[in-house]
Amino acid sequence: MSTPRAHDADEGDEGDEKGVDDAVRTLLLLMPRMVGRVKKIPVPEALQSFSLAPRHLSLLSYLLFDGPTTVNELAARLQVAPTTVSLLVGDLSRQGILERREDEADRRRRIICIAADQQPAITSWLAPGAAAWRKALAPLTPDQRQIFVDTLLAYEAAVSGEEPG
Template structure:
């Protein structure tokens, strides 16, 4: 291995060892007791994460960020609103627009649950330059695209 880093095969070997361990640890993150009965699925996690870290948003903005159709987000928002996890309210600036936010009653549980991952990512990303962070994100995105094709 050179001082610049591992060769491609060594990097692949390392990642093939890391990924199952990382996925296993993520799967073990326990859903808080107060959220257990809501049957939250992986598709809900990204939506909740955006609302938690970015604040209230419109359905179209959520759809764009999640890279899914607005109808898909509308269905998820309806489902989570019926369960009391999300709240919908009129945008004061544009009454035709509906904003979605996490219900105050569930915000602490969602924050403690998703916040653990955010803290871990912050510790991993802070020592990196902006370019290094972007390279890491681009690399994971490329891996995701390739895995999805198989």
């Protein structure tokens, strides 16, 4: 996977390139294994009859970890249009996974939350992944955790052809 280098490159650059190539090689082998293992996390029986996709998982994760919120706040966190979130929420509401209720402070707004009877199943589904991330990230300093997250975001942007940030 090495690329040809100019003849005037100093040895420090060559050593760094080899280090990057070694890390890339390791990650190219690791990523499919990670994805495969995550996919093997069983969907709880209570949720198996629903057609849940990765886009639902992200939305449910935000609601589980951050609590009830509005469609616009979810859209901002998911970095998608509010209409997209509204469609997802509508679908999950019809299935009884989410509930919409009036915001007591502003009755024009709707607050989205996980339905109480679905909360245990969703928690058990997302808990193994959350526990694994906590275990992996706990030994890192806050700066190291941020570098790790920023690196994953930059990788996602590069794979999708987008500019990071």
